[in-house]
Amino acid sequence: xxxxxxxxxxxxxxxxxxxLAQPVCWAQAQAQAPALAASSTLPASRLAAQWEGPxxxxxxxxxxxxxxxxxxxxxxxxxxxxxxxxGGLDSLGQWQRGxxxxxxxxxxxxxxxxxxxxRVDVDGRRAWVSETGCGAYRGxxxxxxxxxxxx
Numbered sequence: 001x002x003x004x005x006x007x008x009x010x011x012x013x014x015x016x017x018x019x020l021a022q023p024v025c026w027a028q029a030q031a032q033a034p035a036l037a038a039s040s041t042l043p044a045s046r047l048a049a050q051w052e053g054p055x056x057x058x059x060x061x062x063x064x065x066x067x068x069x070x071x072x073x074x075x076x077x078x079x080x081x082x083x084x085x086x087g088g089l090d091s092l093g094q095w096q097r098g099x100x101x102x103x104x105x106x107x108x109x110x111x112x113x114x115x116x117x118x119r120v121d122v123d124g125r126r127a128w129v130s131e132t133g134c135g136a137y138r139g140x141x142x143x144x145x146x147x148x149x150x151x
Contacts, residue, residue, distance in 0.1 A: 051127050051148035058082025060129060060146040062118065064100075067092075076102050078116060078129070080142045087138020089116065104137065111136035116144050125150040 051062045060080050067073040072095030079088045093102035093116075100118040107114070112133035119128045131144040138144065 050151045052151050053146055053148035055080050055082075055129075055146035056143050057084065057141055058086075060144065060148060062127065062129065062148060072096070074100060074102075075105075076100070076118075078102070078144055080138055080144055080146075082142060085139025085142035087134075087142050087144070089114070089134060089137040089144065091116065093118075108136040 049064055051064075053060055058081050061078070063077045065075045067075055074093045074095065076091045076093055077088065078091065080086065089102070090105045091102040092105050093100050095101075098119065100120065102116040102118065104114050112135065114131070114134035114137060116129060116131045116134060119130075121127070127148040127150075129144055129146055129148060134144055
């Protein structure tokens with residue numbers, strides 16, 4: 001019971017912080033893959049605060065807060081939804097050579113190690129999301145995978 005109260009408080013605090021994030025740029029969808037940002041430094045000034053786009057099933061949304069640009073630290077909320085399923089992941093992450101690597105803020109007990117990778121283009125307007133082991137955070141028919149556009 002104490003864990004769920006603490007978890008609820010932490011989740012509310014993270015969502016409140018994410019709700020205050022303002023978009024940095026706006027973009028339209030493009031079909032081809034862009035050049036990826038290869039720098040090990042987080043290009044915080046070029047990253048959008050929010051991305052949306054189609055997942056393999058349903059719609060995917062990523063909200064991002066840069067916590068420390070020099071160290072590449074971020075907080076993120078990732079959601080996926082469709083009529084068949086839904087899911088969400090509150091996470092902390094690290095910028096590593098052009099890719100945001102996100103892991104659960106509060107891992108589920110007895111769950112596989114979840115990791116979401118977000119590859120971002122050099123302009124910070126487009127992103128590609130893929131996941132490994134995140135089944136505990138979404139419905140069986142959904143996955144945290146898709147192509148996103150800045151909002």
